[in-house]
Amino acid sequence: MRISAEEIAAGYRGKAVISGISLAVESGEVLCLLGANGSGKTTLFKTILGLMRPLSGRICVDGEDIARWARKRMAKTIGYVPQAHTPPFAYCVRDVVLMARSVHSGAFASPGKRDMVIAEEALDRLSILRLAHQRYTELSGGERQLVLIARALAQQAQVLVLDEPTSNLDFGNQVLVLRHIKELAKSGLGLLMTTHFPDFAFLCASRVALMKQGRILALDSPEKTLTQESLEEAYGTPLRIVEAGLGMRVVVPRLN
C-alpha cells in the first residue's frame, strides 16, 4: 500500500500554511517528518488524515483520490496515533484499545468477543497485555503511548500516522517506542511520524522529509537528507553531525 500526498496546499481560512508538498509512505517503511515548530508538520498530518481538506492537490491511496471516501473507509486504511493524552474519564486499557473496533461495526453496535481477541492481540504485540485491566489514566506516559499504538493496530489500518510519539517521554521510554515503531515497519506496516529529534530519524527512519515554512527542504534517506547544511537551515542553529561508530550518527548542537 502506498499513501501519497500530491502537490498538497493546505491551511486555515483559505490561507495556505503548507504548499507544494509531495511525499509518499509505503508499506514497510518509516517516513520521518522533521521541522521546526510552525513549519507545517501538523497541518500536513491533519490533511493526510482527512481531518482538513486540502486547498489544492490530492491525497491518494494506491493512486485513488480519497477526498470522497467515507470516514470508516479512511479509518480502515489510515490509523492515527495521537500524543499520549489524558481523557476526562478513567477507561480501562482494554476499552481504550477496543474503541478502535468501532471502525468495523455498525452505529449501534458494541464490540464482541472477536473484537476483544483482536484488542488483546494488539496489546500483546506491544508486550503490554499485562496492562489490559488497568486504568489508562493511571499509566505512565510511555505506557499510554504504547496503548494508543495498540489501538491503531486494533483498527487494522495499514498505515499509521504518529504525532510526535516520543514527546513527553523519558529517555528509556523514547527508545522503547522507537524500537516498537521499527518492528511494526518490519512487519509490513507503513508509518509516518513526526519528531523533534533528528537523532531519532537516524535511528529508525527509512526516509526523512525535512520541512521549513510549509515546504519540503529535502526528502531522502536519513544520511542524505540530514546534513549539517540542511539541518542548520531548517532549525536556524549551528550544529554538527558526529559519527558515533557502527554506522550511527548523532546531531550535536553548538551553543557558542
Next chain:
Amino acid sequence: MTTAVEAVVETREDLSQEDEAPTPPAPRTWPVFAAMWAALILLTFFSLLYGRYNLPWQSWWRIFAAPDSAGLESIVLLQVRLPRVLAAILIGGALSVSGAAFQGLFRNPMASPDILGAYAGAGFGASIGILFGYGIVGIQTLGLVGGLAAMLLVWTLASAATRLGGDPTLTLILVGIIVREAGMALIRLTEYVADPHGKLAAITFWLVGGLSAVTPHDLEFAAVPILIGVVPLLLLRWKLNVLSFGEEEAKALGVNPWRIRIVIIVCSAMISAAVVSIAGMIMWVGLVIPHFARMVVGANHKALLPASFLIGSCYLLLVDDCARGLFALEVPLGILTSLVGVPFFLYLVFRTRMERA
C-alpha cells in the same frame, strides 16, 4: 556489538519480562447489575406499600383483579401510587442516562442537561404552554422547542468562547449557567404575567418539581417521549466512549461526531421536555447519578448508561419516599434533589482541584 542505545533497550526488555505477571481476568459486571435490579425491584415494592393509606401487599391481587369493586383502595394503588412510582422510575432513570450521555458528549464530568440550561429552556417553553392553557402534548412540544433552543445557544456560545482560548470545561459550564439563568428569568416573567388566581399557582407549584400531581394520563403521555429519548442514547452508548476522546480522534476512529451529537442533544431535549411537563424542575439528578454509577461500574459508557438508569430510578424512588414521609407535610421532590445535589457538586469541584494539585 552493544551501543549505549541498544543497552538501554536490553535493560527495558529485561524489566518488562521480569514483571510480566499473568493477565488478570476482566472484572465481571453482571453481579453488580443483578444487585442493582434487585434494589430497584425491592424499592418499587416498598414505595407501593409505603404511604399514609395502609395497603398491605395481600390486597394488591384483589385490586388488580377487580379494580372497580375495590373502591378507595383501588384509587390509591392504581391512580395515585402506581403512576407515581412508575414516574419516579422513568424520570430518575431518564434524567441520569441523559446526564451520563451529556458528560460523555461534552467530555466534561460537570455537564448535565439541567446544569447546561436545557432544563430551564424546556421549563420556559412548558410554562408558556401552561400560561396559554394548552394540554400536555402542547406543553411538551413547547418544552422540546425551548430545550433545543437553549442547547443550540449553549453550544454556539461555548464553542465561540472556547475558540478564543481558556479552559473549555469551565467555559461550557459558565455559558450553561448564563443560558440557564436567562431561561429562569423568562420563566419568572411568565409567572409575573400569569393570572394570580389561577395560572400563577399552577406554574409555581409545577416549577418546584414533584411527582405528587402525576396522573395516569400524564404518565401515558410522558412515557412515550421519555422512552423514545432513552432508547437511542442506550444504543449509542459505545460510540460515546469514542466521542469522549475528542473530535479529531473520533473522526480518525471512523466515527462521525456530528451525527451522534445531534442524536444525543435531540434525545436529551426530548427527555427534558417530557420530564418538565409532568414533574417540573427536578434538578441535579442528571449530574449526580452518573458519578455514583461511574464509581460502581467504571467509566465505560457501555455499562455506565444502563447503570445510571438503574441507580437513577432507585435514587428518585428513595427521594420521593422521603418527600412523602419525612415530615407531616409533603416536601417538594425538586427541593430534596437540590439539597442532595448542591453539596455533591461542591464535592466534585474540590475533588477535581485536588486531583490537579
